[in-house]
Amino acid sequence: MPLLVTDPVTILGALVFTVVGAYIYQGLTNPLRNIPGPWYTKFTTLPSTFYVMTAKHPAWTLTHPQPGPIVRISPYEADTSSIPAVKLVHNATMKSQPFLKSPFYSTLITDSDSVFNTIHPANHRKYKRLLSSPMSESGLKAFLPQIDAQVRLAMTKIREEDDGPRGVADVAKWFMFLSFDVIGELTFGESFGNLEHGRKNRSVDDFVSLGYVGGLRSMFPVISKISTVLPIPVFRDATEIQWRTFEYAERALEKHRKMVEKHHAESGGAVKTDPKPTVFSKLYNAEHEETWTQKEIRDNAQVFIVGGSDTTANSMIYLVWAVCQHPEIKQKLLKELSNLPEGWGYDELRDLPYLNCIVNETLRLHTALPCGLPRIVPPGGCELAGHFVTGGATVTTQAYSLHRDVEAFPDPYRFYPERWENTTQRMKDCIMPFGGGGRTCLGRHLARIELRLITARFFLNFPNAVVSHKEGMSDKDMEMALYFLMVPSGHRCLIQKEA
């Protein structure tokens, strides 16, 4: 009797049986099965993938309106918004074993190891050793003239667009150009020239797309791997975009390196420093002992552009939009700004109380990176929010839920800068726009500098600015689309300098 079954119905039945069996087995045995969460998340990652793809927040959507302190969002992943658990995950106390970044980060940008995506503590220490000092508040002082020059240029361009036939300015576009041009100056010693030319150059388009394609790769890592040999169009494009950004970073770094070498040679070797300093300058200084490979410099430069552009731009966009929506907030800000001395500079802005309240409130309500930051539970597991989570499981923490904690932020959906006039301990515990612990955002000081300068220069230039209704612009355009990065769903924000 032949053993080979050829009946298609039987084969299909066997297949269905195997797949369903595997799902059931996974659900009944998965190590997160005792964590609270919708029952189906024991069995499948599909709902959480679906929410990520449709720009909804998985942990929030799956649990709203009753978000618990810990929730299972897929068979392999739990999310926590319990304050002690968040502190432990980000190792604020440094007493426990570290929760390392999960492999998710290496799928966001493949073939790359940088301060952002490395999962190896030794590599991370090495990158940070060099980059922390130029990105600190005092280190960034050296770059203030370039940053402020770009902010002023953005103001000129916004005015020109508003004065032109359109009668409105798309600040989303100008702030995107601005943030790219600033990070270009700091990384490569020259801006991308977007503001000057009034249009995005090709490389910037690729850097913007990288965020989206990275998200896609991280959701479908297996298909992404297969696509390197099988031409699956969307994944193949993702790989090509990434390589173009690498090539762009390589070319820009090479140009900078040659300029430094020429300068050294022209001075007969007397000058050993970088004539056009960047945050990587130490590596070009002849006497610097740290060695990085060209690939390491390239990977870190690329991640600076990706991490330092959309995030800051989207924060600027929401800040200006939110203040324009609230005349009383704008008036209070203008009153504070009217006390600035003639020819003021960044030093006079830095500690303005109300301006800082506005920046903090924007970073809370419209945080640019609101979704889960995945970490691996250390071997041996640990207790999080009253539940034991096994070693090797993924746990995410995220700003979105914490920033809407009603106890810390009563009326959490209201844009209310005054809440920052009396900062409570719970507010401090819940606010994490820049992540936490040893992996806190390296660009946080730069982001705050840019946000303060933009707030002051924009509203002093355009004290009567209002959100426009021209070209069908509405609040719908500003609904937050929650991918790993948050973006305004209309990809525009039209402002008029006068009603």
Ligand code: HEM
């Ligand atoms: C408002 C603007 C910004 C927001 C909201 C933001 C948010 C964040 C967050 C939440 C993280 C932690 C990610 C994680 O733990 O997985 C992070 C990390 C990082 N950000 Fe930012 N960021 C901003 C601006 C910038 C800028 C301007 C740069 C410029 C280079 C930058 C570079 C980085 C880098 C290099 C890391 C990795 C740090 C590490 O792992 O040590 N970010 N950012």
